[in-house]
Amino acid sequence: MRARGPVFRVLPPAACAILLIAARETAFALTDPASHVGSMPTNIFSPASTPARESYAATLFVFGIVASIFVVVGGLLAFAVIRYRQKPGEELAEPPQVYGSNQIELAWTVIPVLIVVVLFLVTARVIFGVQDAPHPANALDVTVVGHQFWWEFRYPKQGFVTANELHIPASNPKDPQPTFLTLVSADVDHSFWVPKLGGKTDLIPNHVNQMWLDPSQPGVYLGQCGQFCGAEHAKMLLRVYVDTPKDFAAWVRGQQQPAATPATDGTDPNVAAGKQVFFTNSCVNCHTIAGTPAKGRFGPDLTHLMSRDTIAAGAAENTAANLRQWVKDPDTFKEGCLMPAMKLTDPQLDQITAYLSTLH
Amino acid sequence: MADSLPLPGTVDLTASVPSRPFVDLMHDWVTTVDHKRLGLMYIAYSLCFLLAAGVEALLIRIQLAIPNNTFVTPEVYNRFFTMHGTTMVFLVGMPILFGFANYLIPLMIGARDMAFPRLNAFGFWMTAFGGILLYYSYIGGDGLYGAGSAPDVGWFAYAPLTARAFSRGHTMDYWALSLIVMGFGTIATAVNIIATALCMRCKGMTLMKMPLLPWLYVVVSFMVLIAVTPLSAAQIMLLIDRYLGGHFFDTQAGGSAVMWMHFFWIFGHPEVYILVLPAFAFANEIIPVFSRKAIFGYPAMVAASVGIGFVSLGVWAHHMFTIGMTPMSNTFFVLSTMLVGIPTGIKIFNWLATIWGGHIRFATPMLFSVAFLFQFLIAGLTGITLAVAPFDWQVHNTYYVVAHFHYVLVGAILFMIFAAFYYWYPKMTGRMMDETLGKWHFWLMLIGFHLTFDFMHIPGILGMPRQIYTYGPDRGWGMWNMIVTVGAFVQAIAVLIFVFNLVRSYFVGKPAGPDPWDAWTLEWSTASPPPVYNFAKLPEVQSRRPLWDLKHPEDPDMNYE
């Protein structure tokens, strides 16, 4: 054996140090919500709804078990590697040869079997608990339709359609009002995933899926498409607004109204002109504005566009400037999305932005 | 020492190689049916693709290093990860492992060649042609009028994204055709390996005296026969849809997108074991030699490998926990997936017991093998966490899963491939690889690997899906991705050192002699590199470690088996 160079005296401890730092940072970042890493709006380790909490509990359990296995087996490995390294003087003598032992083999077959049985039973309980949850009569039903690259939300009982920002009522833990989602797809596979509210469920064409949520804490929960669906999969973002029951009822009433009719008092001539632009271009082929002849289904429903915080499935904030740029050239925000640039002139762009800005 | 161990009858050093014109040499290589040359060609071919797919990985990592990066466009990024995955699995993993199989199996079982040498050449050239076809899509994917294209649907290519309506141009056709062609090449090689191991063993080598490497390759080859063919069938269906207007995966005409998922993962999951069992096979050869002990529990190792092979055929739907299967199906696949952990655990324990009480020599192959043991342990344990369906609902299709399977593919398989290079390179070339460069390679690879793939679990837990070309700064993924990217570059440097070592050692490496590691299996009983006919006189064996018997006539293995 050649002598080890100085570098290889330094590298193993360095590698170990890096691993330790890694472990420490990980534990720090994931357990402390206010760590220096910044906000973690999609951390699965801070669940806010029953399915997510159930998953989290199962996760902690399995992590505990595998961590113990790692400590035991990894420790044995480390011990063996250090203890039985070749020492000076052992170069020529071979160690005693051992060929196997049926008793030992049996022991380390039975122990994993027992661990598997325990893990399996815990997992099965959670699976049935989440998937077989009853559908109470007061539950809200929403149909989610996946599109390349945006979300359509249909509220069949309430009779309106919206896009990209799902509003649901907060559920009172004493008297739960869960939301049941029916998931379908208009084109390719997508997956509905809001990490804090629950695991993902796929939206598959020609295949209807179900999932449910019951967050009790009002607020905005972020998520995004969890199944690759094409060029702009990365910007198929998703926002879930959990409203207090009162706010939710108000929001529903607002959504049920037909589109605002532009004021005819002439305060802003651009609005009427913009409406003209909208209805004489192919916008109407893809978008719906309730109460007008625009009945397209290919793009998001624009009836209450101004009630949303974002446009382009969360790719940009819903401001007049962004809206104008989006209509002018959607590729600015989402290169490869299916909305074409309409090649409008600058005045037309101003007009259409003015019109869209009236759709409260 | 053993370097000087003369082995009359098996070593023939009289064969001399006269220098010949380059064209003649090339002609010899192209028309060869010699298993060693084909093995080397497989290995060289997959190393080229390893570098190509590695560059793709680096470009991916550059793009993801910071939020809202615009280094590449979404389309280009989507092509990168599709090509990276497809290349690494089909053009690097399988060919490199089959390359070692081709080279080693006849030598280890004391045969002069594979059972069907010409079929062997056919298999290699089919695989090679398939790879070229896939990469040609960068040129011809848009039918020659586009500015370069390639498949961009992810390596599992879920329907109906692959239908004509959603994937225009010909990229999907290149992808499907090249996988069919490579599939046929792979099946040919698998048939060959089984026939070789079953029919060509030397005198005295019963199946239970066969070294573990050929044994595991027999299991792998059976899995290839049963698992790669469904992929070919599914690709044929895809082409029927795309070219003949069929409706297998056409959801508008009642076709099922879920069926593609099933067919793909019926291939896709066994494929993982097709790739990892050869890594186990290398460990089974290398760990005993460098621990100076016989493998612990040979029959249990064989049984565990066969067990893994069987169970792995029944776990595919754990890739589909989120598609809305019934709770009953979900629990079934949870159970079957966890069951794989049992034979796998047996293997780890047996390796541990092999090391236990040995005299471990930390040459580079053993360093990689020890790292493999730890990393494979972790990979297996994160695999168990993923088998818990409720956790998988959360982290399915996230960077947690990406980190997990790279832990298997890089931390276990690639590390063992490197170990195999350092271990068998002297046999293949007659020269040792440089140990100092090898140690640099190992430690940089280790650090880079852990920087990349340990930290990659975290963005997954923080909700980062895979296959996204960018992300906003508000999600808290930025720092982790930067660390991962840095680690990727450290690994790239390590791989470059390896390639440099590989080339340099060929010219200036220390001459190896027939048996540089003082090993025990038959390949070390012939010259390095072996002559065309492998053995001047076919050997005859009495135990699993014929050279041990030879070196220790006072205490031969056959008394214990």
Added chain:
Amino acid sequence: MSAVPIVMPAHHPPAEENLSRGTVGMLCLIGGESAIFAIFVVAYIFYIGKSLSGPTPGQLLDVPIFTTICLLSSSLTIWFAEKALHKGAIRVFTAWWAVTIVLAAIFLGGTAREWYGFIYHDHFTIKTNLFGTTFYSLVGLHATHVVVGLLMLSLVLIFALMGKIQQHHADRVAVLSLYWHFVDAVWVVVFTVVYIIGR
């Protein structure tokens, strides 16, 4: 260390009788092919009754009893041929081999006639509906195997007529006939699925 010959005196009987490479290779190929057929059969069964438009299998398919009998009996005739070659009766072998080819050709002819009727008279193609897609794929996949088998059988027949086939080729011919038995056995599955269950 002293020089020790690698060949040690054998204490035990020689290794078990090795299988023929050809047989092992063919059995492996058959295993792989079975998996391909299994996938197509699963797709066929899964899509039974799922077509969104007609025609249905019941409206179109006639049970091809005669051609099925031809194909299945070709397994018998190839076995006779094989036996004859084993005994060295080259002429008998050639005769049975030729009969096998004729039977296979009749089967293919039957499929061709069936498809001709569907495509030109009923305008039922692979594009029509899911039934068309799965039917032509599965039956076509099997027919492809028959064609390949027929080519190989014909090659052997040509060799036989040229007098190149000898008794010692019996093992190789047996490997080929193994493939042919497989093609026949698959037809039993395809026939059951397409013409009995699927109708």
